[in-house]
Amino acid sequence: MRAKISYFIMAAVLAVYFVLAGGRGVALIQQGTWLTVTFGVAVFILPVIGGWFLWQNTRFVTRANRLATELEAEGGLPVDELARDEHGRILRDSADEVFARRKEETEDAPNDWRNWFRLAVAYHDARDTPRARKAMQRAIALHQHEKKPVRT
Known part of the structure; x- marks a missing residue:
């Protein structure tokens, strides 16, 4: 908020x-x-x-x-499963591990906006803001395509 x-x-x-x-x-x-x-x-x-x-x-x-x-x-938001240091900062190895899983999920179902959303969060957690933004833009585009009515 x-x-x-x-x-x-x-x-x-x-x-x-x-x-x-x-x-x-x-x-x-x-x-x-x-x-x-x-x-x-x-x-x-x-x-x-x-x-x-x-x-x-x-x-x-x-x-x-x-x-x-x-x-x-x-009920599909990514769960915060990242390890943190004593100051609350995300540990790089932990972020890389979660990122690898999210990337694999996205590769398995590349047309699912939910996977791209979770991948964007993983990129963000790994401090890769440009790729996080691109992944989120892909999620938004896929979501909009999914919600468009089918023309007959």
Whole structure:
């Protein structure tokens, strides 16, 4: 819950920043000189790109949370079976062992979004964020494909 609140606060702060920066960009463009128009376009483009990234990330998180909720309802969320050190950090060997099992499960049933979700969690636990994100994107895509009505 704390992570959701932090995310929404950060998103709100960024949205305010994007509006303020975009307003400055528009004001610079309205000045009309070649220098202020150039700076204004540059200042205006950055919030547009930032807003797009924020929107994409929010969609990703929302979809991943929906999958987690559905998987939890099915009783299929991965169980935390990782060994930890005295500070609570995941031990690398333990994460690698769980990852190997999750990878094998996914290879055995590559079209099951549930396996890809669990593989994404294993990648995350192994501190491989780029692959965790790609695995979660695959899970989301498979889930969306599964939920589409069949056309006749």
